[in-house]
Amino acid sequence: MSTELAVIPDPVTAAQRYAHVIGWGMHVPEKIVTNDDIAKLVDTSDEWIQARTGIRQRHVAAENESTVTFAVAAARKALAKANISPADVDLIIVGTASPEHIFPSTACLVQDALGAKNAGAYDLLAACTSFIYALSQAANAIKSNEVDTVLVIGAEALSKITDWSDRGTCILFGDGAGAFVMQARSEPGGFINSILRSDGSGGPSLMVPAGGTGMPASTATVMDNQHFIKMNGREVFRFATRVMASACQDAAERAGITIDDIDIFVPHQANKRIIESATKKLKVPEEKMVVTIQDYGNTSSASIPIAICEAIEKGQIKQNDTLMLVAFGGGLTWGAGVLQWDVPPPPPLTRIQETRRSIFYRYARIKSVFRRILRRMEARIFGDGAK
Numbered sequence: 001m002s003t004e005l006a007v008i009p010d011p012v013t014a015a016q017r018y019a020h021v022i023g024w025g026m027h028v029p030e031k032i033v034t035n036d037d038i039a040k041l042v043d044t045s046d047e048w049i050q051a052r053t054g055i056r057q058r059h060v061a062a063e064n065e066s067t068v069t070f071a072v073a074a075a076r077k078a079l080a081k082a083n084i085s086p087a088d089v090d091l092i093i094v095g096t097a098s099p100e101h102i103f104p105s106t107a108c109l110v111q112d113a114l115g116a117k118n119a120g121a122y123d124l125l126a127a128c129t130s131f132i133y134a135l136s137q138a139a140n141a142i143k144s145n146e147v148d149t150v151l152v153i154g155a156e157a158l159s160k161i162t163d164w165s166d167r168g169t170c171i172l173f174g175d176g177a178g179a180f181v182m183q184a185r186s187e188p189g190g191f192i193n194s195i196l197r198s199d200g201s202g203g204p205s206l207m208v209p210a211g212g213t214g215m216p217a218s219t220a221t222v223m224d225n226q227h228f229i230k231m232n233g234r235e236v237f238r239f240a241t242r243v244m245a246s247a248c249q250d251a252a253e254r255a256g257i258t259i260d261d262i263d264i265f266v267p268h269q270a271n272k273r274i275i276e277s278a279t280k281k282l283k284v285p286e287e288k289m290v291v292t293i294q295d296y297g298n299t300s301s302a303s304i305p306i307a308i309c310e311a312i313e314k315g316q317i318k319q320n321d322t323l324m325l326v327a328f329g330g331g332l333t334w335g336a337g338v339l340q341w342d343v344p345p346p347p348p349l350t351r352i353q354e355t356r357r358s359i360f361y362r363y364a365r366i367k368s369v370f371r372r373i374l375r376r377m378e379a380r381i382f383g384d385g386a387k
């Protein structure tokens with residue numbers, strides 16, 4: 001499929017610039033929590049969870065794992081697939097609903113761990129829609145000639161902000177990360193366009209109330225479980241079934257195509273019934289929908305890149321397929337994007353390339369430690385300046 005959309009030309013080569021995905025990778029923690037495991041914590045059952053959500057199991061972070069560790073693992077795989085050095089990355093965007101801290105951003109910690117010394121880095125917080133928002137920003141930064149290569153990551157450690165005594169939420173969420181490397185190309189294709197939407201009046205239906213400036217952390221907020229995800233499930237369900245199909249239709253229209261031109265739909269994996277409702281409204285065959293929720297639960301920002309990695313692995317997504325990505329989440333936010341999957345599968349790295357990469361990451365770690373020590377020494381020696 002070719003597109004008529006206006007693209008700003010590269011002022012140097014005068015060629016039009018398109019944002020292609022050239023590398024992808026995912027990572028989930030080893031620990032698996034089944035529905036039966038959850039039934040030992042709250043009043044629920046495997047039967048209820050499967051029937052109402054489609055979830056069979058989810059991967060959950062160990063104590064020493066977090067959003068950054070997942071993001072770094074997925075990013076390394078995506079960079080290896082693209083066969084580019086972290087030093088070639090101009091920008092890192094991490095979409096997340098469970099950032100490592102308020103600041104520094106998760107993206108900056110990822111930058112440090114990867115040794116991506118030439119990259120700008122920031123987090124993008126649009127809850128489960130973050131990955132589509134981030135792809136849109138990355139593609140537009142590439143098309144406008146601001147950058148050439150962007151690492152886009154969706155990463156979550158939602159288990160750390162889940163109330164494991166609340167059966168309305170703890171059955172849903174899982175941890176993990178997915179990453180894309182996007183790069184400028186002159187051939188048409190790649191990330192074509194997106195539509196991004198929000199409605200803050202629905203904010204209270206899905207939120208983490210405390211820990212920000214509106215409700216700073218205190219003994220009372222901790223005692224009252226206000227640092228965990230709170231959700232009005234029915235309200236979110238109604239909102240999701242309302243916006244999923246219309247977002248796809250709007251994005252397709254803007255790209256100058258129809259829903260029939262889409263080969264594969266990759267919806268946010270929040271609830272199988274929400275995906276089934278969108279499938280019906282869009283009148284598309286079930287085989288066109290990627291569904292991975294049974295194995296991972298709702299991994300928020302990570303759910304779309306994880307689903308894409310899985311679908312490529314299983315052969316459901318093939319070269320030259322036109323994909324529709326669609327998501328909704330806290331904010332409220334929602335959005336959809338059209339992506340042409342046109343880059344051929346890259347050859348695997350040789351053993352020497354893999355070894356070189358692993359040495360590079362170790363070296364990046366040593367350099368980071370060294371810079372921290374140097375910073376401390378400078379503070380000791382010069383104090384508040386060389387007087």
Ligand code: ACO
Pocket residue numbers: 043044045048049052053097127128129167168171206231232233234236237240270271298300328329330
């Ligand atoms: N186990 C057993 N029973 C339960 C459970 C449970 N885990 N949870 C609720 N129930 C009970 C309720 O108490 C209720 O009982 P009642 O009829 O006696 O009152 C009954 O089951 C039905 O409850 P509902 O809340 O209507 O159940 P529903 O079918 O809506 O399913 C769910 C709940 C799964 C949470 C659903 O509403 C949902 O998926 N909502 C959307 C969630 C979502 O997509 N969130 C996005 C988050 S993404 C982000 O931005 C972080």
